[in-house]
Amino acid sequence: MTAATVLVVALGEVRSPVLESVTLARTLGTPVLLSLQPLSEADTDALGRAGVARALVADLGEARHAPAVAGRAVATAAEATGATVVLLPTSFVAKEAAAHAAFLLDAGLLVDVATLRLESGELVGGKRVFAGTWETECAVTSPVAVATVRANAIVAADAPEAVTTAVEPLSVDATLPRGLVLDEHEEHPRAEGRPALAEAAVVVAGGRGTEGDFAAVEELADALGAAIGTTRDCVDEGWQPHDAQIGQTGVTIAPRLYIGAGISGAPHHHGGMQASGTIVAVNVDPDAPLVQIADLAVIGDLQEILPAAAQAIREHRES
Structure with missing residues (x-):
């Protein structure tokens, strides 16, 4: 395999992933x-700085939310460009669309990879499995490879030289499959100034120790520009919406910094955040499971510690 052309797919906005x-x-x-929706001027500017000289737009409208249709568009674009590697940022829809595209392209499929490289003519992807406890590598032996890339696996960087992005339309059959x-389709709006939980580089999560009062969690998240997460118990109590839940039946995250406040660290939650780069625990219990796996633990009342940390961050930025 020689990856002369690599197709990168944007199912929605051109954001960090x-x-x-x-x-x-x-x-x-x-x-x-x-792109499966029209590109804005800001999108093309960002793509130009990133070194993307060519962009195809398959305007599928609402049909882009159907993974079968999105997968058909990806396969069509790969064939039109001669791409031998196709990359999609990881999401629930992207993983399903990637599977459809891989089937249509007779391609190998890698899911949630953190690293990719060409080795002896094969694409090799590295990923964590079993709740982040094992590091594995898989090689694609087919001529075409499709992979979904885990958010925050690498740091987005501009190309050495910016280019002008030429945008061209791509005709794709947007008809839904029979049956x-x-x-x-419902999209939950993100809080202004906060990134989406699944793709955030920094996450501040609150657990049962908040007793339902997330004001301190929100204050620290605002100071850091972070997403807010929570545990299944807090969702069950109605303190936070389900799309903020981190865990095996919620959102799996891999931020560069995870701060867990008032969270004991049950296996269900642990499995959803263990791939985090740096883990900070704030808890009154020094024996809490999350404290034991944390890179840094602060033992004390989160309602005092988080606002103090937020204030220190604001003062540091102002100075």
Whole structure:
């Protein structure tokens, strides 16, 4: 396999995970972007700085939310560009779309990879499995490879030289497969100034120790520009929405910094955040499981510690 052309797919907006995938694509070959919705001027500017000279737009409308249709668009774009590697930022929809595309392209599929490299003509991907306890590598032996890239696996960086991104339309059949109806699609708006939980580089999570009062968690998250997460217990209590839940039946995250406040660290939650780069625990119990695996533990009342940390961060930035 020679990855002369690497297709990077944007299922929605051109945000950090897409630019991270573009950065990774540049190490494998020449990146080309496929967007399933129209690109804004800000999008093309960001792509130009990232070194993407060519972008295809398959405007699928609401049909882009159907993984079967998105996968068909990805396969069509890969064939049109001659791409031998296809990268998608990881999400629930992206993983399913990647599977559809891999089937249509007769390609090997890697899911949630953190590293990619070409070795002896094969694409090799590294990933963590079993709740982040094992490091594995898999090689794709087919001529074409499809992979979803874990958020925050690499740092997005501009190309050495910026380019002008040429945008061209791509015609794709957006008809839903027989027997499939896109009945409803609902997107939960993100809090202004906060990133999406699954792709955030910094996450502040609150657990049962908050007793339902997340004001201190929100204050620290605002100071850090972080996403807010929580545990299954807090969701069950109605303190936080389900899309903020981190864990095996919630969102799996891999931020560069995870701060868990008032969280004991049950296996269910642990499995969803163990891939975090640096783990900080704030808890009154020095024997809590999360404290035991943390890189840094602060023993004390979160309602005192988090606001003090937020204030120190604000003062540092102002100085």
